[in-house]
Amino acid sequence: MSFFYRGRSGRVAERSPAMLRLATTTALAAYPAGALLMVLSPESGSPAAVWGDIAGLALIVIALLAVATFAASRQQRIAGEEQNKLDEFELALRLRARGFAYNVFTALVLIGVVYLSIASDVNASGRADLWVPQGYDHWNGVFWGILLYAFVLPTAWLSWTLPAPPPGDEA
Amino acid sequence: MVHNRLPVLRAERGLSRKALADAVGVNYQTIGYLERGDFNPSLELALKLAGFFDLPVEMIFSLTPFRPLSEAIRAEQE
Numbered sequence: 001m002s003f004f005y006r007g008r009s010g011r012v013a014e015r016s017p018a019m020l021r022l023a024t025t026t027a028l029a030a031y032p033a034g035a036l037l038m039v040l041s042p043e044s045g046s047p048a049a050v051w052g053d054i055a056g057l058a059l060i061v062i063a064l065l066a067v068a069t070f071a072a073s074r075q076q077r078i079a080g081e082e083q084n085k086l087d088e089f090e091l092a093l094r095l096r097a098r099g100f101a102y103n104v105f106t107a108l109v110l111i112g113v114v115y116l117s118i119a120s121d122v123n124a125s126g127r128a129d130l131w132v133p134q135g136y137d138h139w140n141g142v143f144w145g146i147l148l149y150a151f152v153l154p155t156a157w158l159s160w161t162l163p164a165p166p167p168g169d170e171a
Numbered sequence: 172m173v174h175n176r177l178p179v180l181r182a183e184r185g186l187s188r189k190a191l192a193d194a195v196g197v198n199y200q201t202i203g204y205l206e207r208g209d210f211n212p213s214l215e216l217a218l219k220l221a222g223f224f225d226l227p228v229e230m231i232f233s234l235t236p237f238r239p240l241s242e243a244i245r246a247e248q249e
Binding site for chain 2: 074086087088089090092163165166168
């Protein structure tokens with residue numbers, strides 16, 4: 001599952017592998033960090049809670065800006081363009097990128113489910129008070145986080161494995 | 172690894188990667204990756220390239236490195 005944003009000019013944006021690695025890593029790290037900061041900040045009203053919310057929101061905005069930098073890139077095109085618009089090389093790359101993303105995504109979901117089951121059990125027994133998502137805000141954050149990871153993981157793999165195209169003959 | 176003579180053939184005919192890519196229906200960057208050996212073409216693409224250059228496919232692609240053209244010409248002259 002991914003997407004590709006084609007600009008009005010129809011041209012695909014060229015991003016260097018280094019920039020793309022930075023952008024995808026930022027997106028994958030900043031969103032969960034921001035969401036956790038907001039969730040784990042103290043109850044509303046205190047200055048610490050306000051600063052926690054502001055810092056968390058800032059990290060989420062940084063993650064979204066990072067996504068915007070590669071939404072129209074060549075690598076994102078390989079990950080998210082309509083299948084009939086890609087050639088055989090690009091389709092082979094997409095297959096490998098999605099294979100990697102599937103493995104990572106499944107592992108993360110399994111870790112999440114194991115954590116939730118342990119946290120629910122521990123909370124029910126009263127031995128500890130571990131965080132579990134409660135209410136619309138928490139589940140909304142989880143939903144957008146999962147969507148972001150589904151979109152970004154294939155592009156992240158491409159940013160680390162696809163070499164820069166040979167120079168010359170720019171279209 | 173599959174070796175290829177695409178850069179030489181393209182240079183001989185004065186073709187850009189874009190022109191060759193359009194002729195065989197791939198992205199122009201795919202031709203670059205193909206020439207550099209980052210990607211092995213499917214049989215379909217190899218045959219399309221052979222058809223475009225009007226050459227047998229084994230003259231364009233080989234499992235062993237091609238002899239440099241200068242060496243081949245010299246050997247023929249001798």
